[in-house]
Amino acid sequence: MSACLPISTGPSFLTSVLTHMDCQAQSIGASGYQALANSGSPVSMALTGLLTLFIAIWGIRLLMGQIPDGGALIAFALKIGIVLMLASSWAAYRVIAYDIVFHGPAEIAGSIGGATDLAASDGLVIGLQGVDDGMLAFTALGTGRFDLGVNPNSGAEGALPLARTVISDDLAFGMGRLAFLVSTAGMLSLLWLSAGLLLALAPLFAGLLLFEGTRGAFFGWVRALAATALGALSIYVLLGVEISMLEPWLANILALRQVKIATPAAPVELLVVTLTFALMSIGSAALCGKIAFALHIPGFLPDRWRSLPSSFYSTSTTPTPRTLHEASVVSRAMIISEAVASTQRRETLMTSRRSSLGAWGPSSVTSSSTSSGGVNEGAGPTSQTYHPIRRRISITTLERRQRP
Numbered sequence: 001m002s003a004c005l006p007i008s009t010g011p012s013f014l015t016s017v018l019t020h021m022d023c024q025a026q027s028i029g030a031s032g033y034q035a036l037a038n039s040g041s042p043v044s045m046a047l048t049g050l051l052t053l054f055i056a057i058w059g060i061r062l063l064m065g066q067i068p069d070g071g072a073l074i075a076f077a078l079k080i081g082i083v084l085m086l087a088s089s090w091a092a093y094r095v096i097a098y099d100i101v102f103h104g105p106a107e108i109a110g111s112i113g114g115a116t117d118l119a120a121s122d123g124l125v126i127g128l129q130g131v132d133d134g135m136l137a138f139t140a141l142g143t144g145r146f147d148l149g150v151n152p153n154s155g156a157e158g159a160l161p162l163a164r165t166v167i168s169d170d171l172a173f174g175m176g177r178l179a180f181l182v183s184t185a186g187m188l189s190l191l192w193l194s195a196g197l198l199l200a201l202a203p204l205f206a207g208l209l210l211f212e213g214t215r216g217a218f219f220g221w222v223r224a225l226a227a228t229a230l231g232a233l234s235i236y237v238l239l240g241v242e243i244s245m246l247e248p249w250l251a252n253i254l255a256l257r258q259v260k261i262a263t264p265a266a267p268v269e270l271l272v273v274t275l276t277f278a279l280m281s282i283g284s285a286a287l288c289g290k291i292a293f294a295l296h297i298p299g300f301l302p303d304r305w306r307s308l309p310s311s312f313y314s315t316s317t318t319p320t321p322r323t324l325h326e327a328s329v330v331s332r333a334m335i336i337s338e339a340v341a342s343t344q345r346r347e348t349l350m351t352s353r354r355s356s357l358g359a360w361g362p363s364s365v366t367s368s369s370t371s372s373g374g375v376n377e378g379a380g381p382t383s384q385t386y387h388p389i390r391r392r393i394s395i396t397t398l399e400r401r402q403r404p
Contacts, residue, residue, distance in 0.1 A: 005023070014185060015125055017185045017189075018185060024192075024196070026192075029102070030199075037203045047203060087202065104229060105236060118241060118244055128243065135250070138266070139173040143263050179278045188235060195225065195232070227289040230292055231285040234288050238284055241277075245273065
């Protein structure tokens with residue numbers, strides 16, 4: 001049994017229809033969301049599977065050596081946070097989505113209506129019901145075309161009945177009220193019920209945000225919610241304008257009929273006004289939908305990854321500009337180190353050479369000359385010192401001499 005009040009016939013028909021549709025839409029949005037967000041629902045289990053798959057894909061990509069940049073890490077956290085908030089937290093979801101879609105347009109329309117002397121959103125249903133009651137009263141009184149057979153403005157008797165008319169009064173009354181009811185109850189019910197259904201499906205569409213291929217459906221859901229909210233706002237404003245136009249007009253018509261003045265043109269005028277606002281309501285809702293679906297949502301949740309360098313996996317020696325630069329740096333360092341080592345080796349060899357040549361110096365030559373004085377006695381004085389000519393000795397010779 002629905003908790004919403006049933007509709008009634010007669011003077012309160014439009015009020016009961018609007019109240020019932022509003023109640024049904026809000027009930028579908030709230031109760032439907034809580035049913036789908038329940039831990040045991042199929043949608044909740046599917047969402048859990050999507051989250052598990054999303055995290056597993058991230059882990060696999062990390063194991064394969066792909067490195068996410070800072071933007072991808074932020075997007076990863078944002079996606080999971082948005083999905084959990086939309087799909088499992090009714091308190092947060094009610095503030096950021098439910099109240100905005102259902103109550104936001106009415107509050108904005110009330111602000112606009114208060115500044116322009118239009119019917120406010122809280123009095124919109126009352127004003128619409130007043131217009132409908134005026135139409136019913138006008139239909140009951142008629143135009144006075146055939147009442148007395150008088151001129152509609154003079155009130156003189158004896159004139160012929162005003163039987164010529166493009167559309168019969170009854171048809172004009174019926175079509176006018178039909179256009180009015182369709183443009184009010186029909187359009188508002190369409191927008192309210194669509195918004196309620198979309199809000200109830202939030203746990204289902206939230207999981208589509210995780211993956212690149214399904215993200216378009218999520219953004220389409222967001223655009224549809226924006227379209228319903230903008231459409232409701234435009235209908236509220238148009239209905240306020242219609243009420244401000246029809247209320248004084250119907251009051252004037254009824255006042256004329258109370259004093260027995262015929263109004264033969266009024267039915268067609270009523271039909272024209274109601275059809276005009278009906279077409280305006282349809283066009284305004286379509287325009288708002290066009291605007292909402294034309295909104296470009298930037299890719300603020302990118303999946304930017306970068307791979308490790310190919311040298312991390314491959315041992316190929318194919319030169320690249322980077323490897324050539326690194327090789328040139330290494331070659332210069334090796335050349336400098338080899339030059340330093342060569343200098344040290346040269347100094348070591350020179351030191352070894354001097355020490356080796358010192359063993360064959362003047363003292364050893366003098367002693368050998370003294371010891372052989374008898375043989376060379378006539379050659380010259382024995383005190384003469386012989387300075388041998390130093391000659392270059394190879395490293396191999398030095399190494400041989402140093403061996404035991």
